[in-house]
Amino acid sequence: MSDYDLIIRNGIIVTSDNCFKGDIGIKEGKIIEITAQAPIKDKAEKEIDAVGYHILPGLIDTHVHLNEPGRTEWEGFSTGSKSLAAGGVTTFFDMPLNSNPPTINKVGFELKQEQAHMKSVTDYRLWGGLVPENVSNLEELHHCGVIGFKAFMSPSGIDEFHHSDDVTLFKGMNEIARLGSILAVHAESTVITDQLACQKQNEGKVSAKDFCESRPIISELEAVRRVLSYAEATGCKLHIVHASSSKVVKLVTEAKQRGIDVSVETCPHYLSLTVEDFTELGPIAKCAPPLRDTEEVEFLWAAFANGEIDVIGSDHSPAPPNMKQALNGNLFRAWGGISGAQSTLSVLLEEGYWKRNIPLQRIVQTVSTNPAKRFGLFPTKGSISVGSDADLAIIHLNQRFTLKKEDLFYRHPHSPYIGKVFRGKNVTTIVKGSIVFTDG
Ligand SMILES: NC(=O)NC(NC(N)=O)C(=O)[O-]
Ligand SMILES: [Zn+2]
Ligand SMILES: [Zn+2]
Incomplete structure (x- = not known):
């Protein structure tokens, strides 16, 4: 049995005051380890290779x-x-x-x-x-x-x-x-x-x-x-x-x-x-x-x-x-x-x-x-730190895309941004350690 449910490896971790490359280890919905110098040694059931991606709270x-x-x-x-x-x-x-x-x-x-x-x-x-x-x-x-x-x-x-x-x-x-x-x-x-x-x-x-x-x-x-x-x-x-x-x-x-x-x-x-x-x-x-x-x-x-x-x-x-x-x-x-x-x-x-x-x-x-x-949720929310909820957005900062109506998940997919070109796309969203969205 691994100590982790999920490990996200080699992403660029962005917090409110820092930006560094590292691994994030997650167990039971919480972040239990963050390493910047050396990789997390253990293996997990599920791992995400985040090379080239930014990880935001x-x-x-x-x-x-x-x-x-x-x-x-x-x-x-x-x-x-x-x-x-x-x-x-x-x-x-x-x-x-x-x-x-x-x-x-x-x-x-x-x-x-x-x-x-x-x-x-x-x-x-x-x-x-x-x-x-x-x-x-x-x-x-x-x-x-x-x-x-x-x-x-x-x-x-x-x-x-x-x-x-x-x-x-x-x-x-x-x-x-x-x-x-x-x-x-x-x-x-x-x-x-x-x-x-x-x-x-x-x-x-x-x-x-x-x-x-x-x-x-x-x-x-x-x-x-x-x-x-x-x-x-x-x-x-x-x-x-x-x-x-x-x-x-x-x-x-x-x-x-x-x-x-x-x-x-x-x-x-x-x-x-x-x-x-x-x-x-x-x-x-x-x-x-x-x-x-x-x-x-x-x-x-x-x-x-x-x-x-x-x-x-x-x-x-x-x-x-x-x-x-x-x-x-x-x-x-x-x-x-x-x-x-x-x-x-x-x-x-x-x-x-x-x-x-x-x-x-x-x-x-x-x-x-x-x-x-x-609103009194810090540091459980709003931070990437040991002990906080594993709530994360993994983004591809350079990815260019044009917003299309079909991309929108809400009930009435209209938006003033349809047809606009954006650089930077959220590709994976994790809520309390569970993946709730992956691009495509
Ligand atoms: N009833 C609304 O949803 N109003 C909202 N409408 C806007 N912002 O145009 C708001 O936040 O005021
Ligand atoms: Zn409002
Ligand atoms: Zn209002």
Whole structure:
């Protein structure tokens, strides 16, 4: 009997602060040995020859909407998790909406947990929601084991998940601080976006550009400033999701310097697509906050390079194709949400590593180590070290490929990235020592 279930040999092991050639020995789902100088002497049942491949800690996608139960025709744990696995993700955090019921109390949590447990091919955690109706349910959700809470400051697009008015936000944050948990916030100002959207549509201005102009950066800045003040007043840990602009990131950096416990996420689409792409691609590239211009994309990369962006989440928010259409060319009336579950690493490698010289370690920090640290999973997750879960993504850094519709594992295989050429492909994904994806 071998001491190992699996040995991965001669790969280039990339962690948040290191890069070296070595072997990884795995037993019962855990990493039990890492050697850099000499090979592991023992043999295992199963061995992977990783010469020429890079081995990353599996990605932790902090932001996906898999919509089960209740909107399984949009997505589901089976298709969604397979697609994440194909992209090198080994753990995802599912948002409390657009499932129905949403995860806003114990009953909703348990219904979702049951489905996720049965169907997910990767590890996962569930977000709980904060809505005006459920401040008194936050404690039971916390005891269910939610990874944190999520609130919207502007309408979510889903009837059963109301956005939080300021009083709800403040009360909820007091409670979340008491529980020692964390609040993730979709921060756009309802006042600003509602007024501008009304104005635009009344004037018949309904193009992609008009939609983007109806949700300007200032509306994110206003909401972020407000919720930062509440974090300061309540002591609640805060996480700003899907910042579309480096100006939002700067606000967070300044708040950190003042001692506020806050982190910030952005998404691959804000680092790779622009208003012009949205105009060309149509509703497939519609999201909120919306895509920005080329200059903003570059500023966001500068913030990424600096280490000011804590976390990358895909914000995979899928919908059936008929909802990703603009009736009469009205872009205000298509579903807002980009399907990107499978493309996070591809975008970061192509646009970051290859085009902008971003070190692999920085990428590993934002997709794996920082999320694990921020949400209390480190070092079990987010690291390649003895004792940590054997959650790994084996990638072929030089492999060039064109993304095709047939490559996508999620339910409705549309994506703004179809037809794009990427360098760097995830070829094998391992979750707790089991291979859950191999290319081909
Ligand atoms: N209900 C949603 O899934 N909304 C999502 N939609 C986007 N981002 O366009 C989100 O994260 O806000
Ligand atoms: Zn959002
Ligand atoms: Zn989202």
